[in-house]
């Protein structure tokens with residue numbers, strides 16, 4: 001086990017990612033698979049590895065902190081989050097052995113409103129996500145060689161082909177998806193067993209939690225991501241595609 005704080009000079013390549021994916025894909029137990037992938041990333045990349053979290057829950061942060069104590073957890077603080085999400089961020093960073101990397105866009109919401117007009121999220125959500133999520137994450141990840149996300153195959157058709165270790169060609173980085181093979185039952189069982197912090201919005205129907213203007217609760221049985229950018233023909237913010 002390698003604690004974050006040890007930088008390793010290793011080159012990230014598509015071959016490295018494919019080799020690791022082949023090695024870890026066959027691990028049947030989802031918890032063991034996630035921990036193995038995260039340990040590998042920590043041991044291979046040291047301080048050059050970070051995971052991201054939307055703070056819908058602390059699941060990935062919990063697993064990553066078990067595998068890589070002190071792991072960097074990147075949160076995109078867009079300026080549009082629910083108060084509950086900010087509270088969950090503070091809760092997670094206070095109870096787990098992680099290093100919180102709180103990333104803010106170059107412009108505040110007020111500055112963006114002055115430049116582009118108010119409620120850009122309603123008129124051009126792709127531009128808003130680019131300014132407040134995609135570009136800030138690109139800048140934050142520029143300092144790393146590998147990153148991890150909590151993307152799961154069962155979340156959406158666009159995520160069905162997610163690999164546990166992949167090559168992020170857009171950023172020239174290794175991307176690990178330790179939860180790729182997890183089901184909602186796996187998530188619920190781990191959270192209950194380890195008392196992982198969960199965003200309280202989940203209790204009132206917010207199955208997938210993003211910025212407040214672009215997130216609504218979903219009905220029981222409805223696609224969890226149906227509450228994101230509802231009615232706007234948009235399904236992804238651009239971070240994972």
Ligand code: SF4
Pocket residue numbers: 078080120121124125126128129130132133210211212213214237
């Ligand atoms: S999710 Fe909505 S408010 Fe947040 S950055 Fe994207 S468009 Fe803007």
